[in-house]
Amino acid sequence: MLQIENKDKFGKVIADALSKLEQTATDAQTKKRWVRAIAKATVEIEENGVFMTWMENDKSLLIWSQKSNNIYSANGVCQCRAFEQGSPCFHRAAARLIRLFMEAENVPVQAEEIPYLKPSAERKAERVAGIRIN
Numbered sequence: 001m002l003q004i005e006n007k008d009k010f011g012k013v014i015a016d017a018l019s020k021l022e023q024t025a026t027d028a029q030t031k032k033r034w035v036r037a038i039a040k041a042t043v044e045i046e047e048n049g050v051f052m053t054w055m056e057n058d059k060s061l062l063i064w065s066q067k068s069n070n071i072y073s074a075n076g077v078c079q080c081r082a083f084e085q086g087s088p089c090f091h092r093a094a095a096r097l098i099r100l101f102m103e104a105e106n107v108p109v110q111a112e113e114i115p116y117l118k119p120s121a122e123r124k125a126e127r128v129a130g131i132r133i134n
């Protein structure tokens with residue numbers, strides 16, 4: 001079961017993946033196929049996340065395909081027909097998106113989380129020698 005709660009962060013991961021593809025794709029056809037795979041992966045993760053399990057130990061994504069009734073274990077490789085034919089598949093795209101998302105989740109302090117950059121409700125103004133200091 002996989003459920004993306006931080007949709008903003010997931011959206012950013014997808015945007016990054018697409019821009020990376022833009023820079024690295026070797027030819028237009030491959031690029032087009034990966035764009036399609038990423039788009040399908042996005043939809044599948046959102047709608048069928050219940051059939052997916054992230055395996056942290058080997059950074060793979062288990063996907064139960066209702067269409068073929070097979071379970072695919074995707075990281076860089078896959079067991080589906082598209083992969084056999086050397087084509088991009090949404091399983092691999094999904095595995096990559098989830099891996100990047102998991103890595104992004106572990107990123108240390110982001111600017112918006114630095115406490116002194118945002119007003120705190122509990123903080124009371126202090127006075128030192130009659131001067132308000134915060």
Ligand SMILES: [Zn+2]
Binds near residue numbers: 072079080091
């Ligand atoms: Zn596949």
